[in-house]
Amino acid sequence: QRSVEELSIWEDARSMLRKARAEGVETAWDRLEQQTPHCTFCELGTTCRNCVMGPCRISPKATKSGKLQRGVCGADADVIVARNFGRFIAGGSAGHSDHGRDLIEVLEAIVEGETTDYAIRDEAKLRRIAAELGIDAAERPLMDVARDLVDECYSDFGSRRKSVGFLARAPEKRRALWEKLGMTPRGVDREIAEMMHRTHMGCDNDAPNTLIHAARCALADGWSGSMIGTELSDIIFGVPTPSMSTANLGILKKDTVNILVHGHNPVVSEMILAAAREPQLIAAAKAHGASGITVGGLCCTGNELLMRQGIPMAGNHLMTELAIVTGAVEAVVVDYQCIMPSLVQIAGCYHTRFITTAGKARFTGAIHFDIHPHNAMEEARKIVQMAVDAFAERDPKRVEIPVEPVRIMTGFSNEAILNALGGSLTPLLDAVKAGSIRGFVAIVGCNNPKIQQDSANVGLAKALIERDIMVLATGCVTTAAGKAGLLVPEAASMAGPGLKAVCTALGIPPVLHMGSCVDNSRIMHLCGLIANELGVDISDLPVGASSPEWYSEKAAAIGMYAVASGVYTHLGLPPNILGSQTVTDLALNGLEGLVGASFAVEPDPLKAADLLDARIRAKREALGLKP
Ligand code: SF4
Ligand code: WCC
Ligand code: FE2
DSSP: OHHHHHHHHHHHHHHHHHHHHTTOOOOOHHHHHHHOOOHHHHHHEEEEEESSTTTEEEEETHHHHOOOBTTOOOHHHHHHHHHHHHHHHHHHHHHHHHHHHHHHHHHHHHHHHOOOOOOOHHHHHHHHHHHHHOOOHHHSSSHHHHHHHHHHHHHHHHOOOSSSSGGGGHHHHHHHHHHTTOOOOOOHHHHHHHHHTTTSSSSSHHHHHHHHHHHHHHHHIIIIHHHHHHHHHHHHOOOOOOEEEESSGGGGGTTTEEEEEEESSHHHHHHHHHHHSSHHHHHHHHTTTTTTEEEEHHHHHHHHHHHOOOOOOOOOOOGGHHHHHTEEEEEEEEOOOOOOTTHEEEEEEEEEEEEETTTTTTOOOOOEEOOOTTTHHHHHHHHHHHHHHTTTTTGGGOOOOSSSSEEEEEEOOOOHHHHHHHOOHHHHHHHHTTTTTTTTEEEEEOTTTOOBBTHHHHHHHHHHHHEEEEEEEEHHHHHHHHTOOOOEEEEEESSSSSHHHHHHTTTTOEEEEEEEEEEHHHHHHHHHHHHHHHOGGGSSSSEEEEEEEOSSHHHHHHHHHHHHOOOOOEEEEOOOOTOOOHHHIIIIIHHHHHSOOOEOOSHHHHHHHHHHHHHHHHHHHHTOOOO
């Protein structure tokens, strides 16, 4: 068994791992050990289960023996790997985009008067976005504009369009390239469904052709499904603005009722937070001897509420099990995605109520509340009451809160960034031209128990800011960067001299928190704005992306749309594609010639920083800037 020090860089994680071991609670790390070694065929991506003539597998030694080179139908390793990877990307795109669609449904419920729990909080943004999508938004009643926006967004999911609405945000050159390559996303659901079709036996049996569609599918996510999720969330819950909060397990309080919100969508968690702030529920908590109610965030639901409401972050992906191990959590309220099924068992080891809220994400053994726009607040109150009541069952002898919370700054939407810059990108671009900011790297994504938790997320961020490269963080990298002290203005002292000067002048951190995983669409939008301002393509910009500790299908979709948009993208570990030379070559090299960017795989964060730095250097030189 590996020591807890090897598993995570954090004291809060290590303490809770020790406690879990002492109390006999199984975690993801234990199960990884049981699953190791993994199946080599699956690791290489050369298993196929797409029909019942199989399942089939292609031996990595196939070329030597001459046997097992093709599945029963005749598919070779290239075809099988491309098909599997295509479906992987489609799965990720579906997750983000279905989340986006849920926001359309909430806006629709507002427009139709089916809910009073939700409202249009940012009318100006609604009109601005509607106008951007070609809706007459100026003089008409708000609800009429909103109704048209709902229709417009739904249409992006269908199959009657030539291209999705927000694609106009991408530079013209890029759109022309997509058109030429057959990568223009026509509709979110269409591209996902077409990927399922193409990968049925006997359809797309040309690996590069399958990968081009994988890119189209991912672009539908990044430039439509996710983008709709972000923009509508801002309209309904408010555009994030900079504010301060805190992070790590120390945000759980010994004397409060602690509720953690986990998953991705702000729709339910915003209601939980609103309920937890109501005087009668706070009074109920006090009646049980608590001093109040703490709502803390996990993963992206946490990010959504951190960005807009400033709630504290308990942790990222690999902290979700460990948060319950504190023994100080009354309820974990989840929506969907990245919620380990093991949380049901771990909650069962304590007094913690594990509560699901989405019909499409139910967990056997969980307490379920079926939440819809029309009943959200009413149900949220019941959930908070349930957490309050659970406080009486907390066993103080089993409570251990290992650390003090760390301060973080959040709320850097594109609107907030532009605002901080006085309304125009010019000062930022001037800093880039002068070389005080040499470039930008978005560090995004998850934790993976195969990698010491947050060692690569934090290691890469530190190495980049030292080189005057500004870092943009989303998803589970947020809490990693926050715990490392990188999300406060004082972190400028850890940056290189140029970046330090810019951050100090603006009072911002060198690592900017831009939101949840769907909010990577903010970063794509920003790339589009910068490229248009400079009159170049996104692939000409001194930018990069990285997911050092990724695990999920969604992270692969994000990586794929970043690359297809022209952003060089580093991954800390490879997807399961190495069984195909063709697919691997295309991902690591060939895509560069097609879309002007490719993937790089490098487990060592310092070497990854070198790769991203070299890329930024080359792009700066090509733009005639000093490297
Ligand atoms: Fe085997 Fe081909 Fe069926 Fe896949 S589609 S399981 S490779 S026969
Ligand atoms: Ni996004 Fe990765 Fe976290 Fe889940 S919440 S674990 S996809 S980064
Ligand atoms: Fe996420």
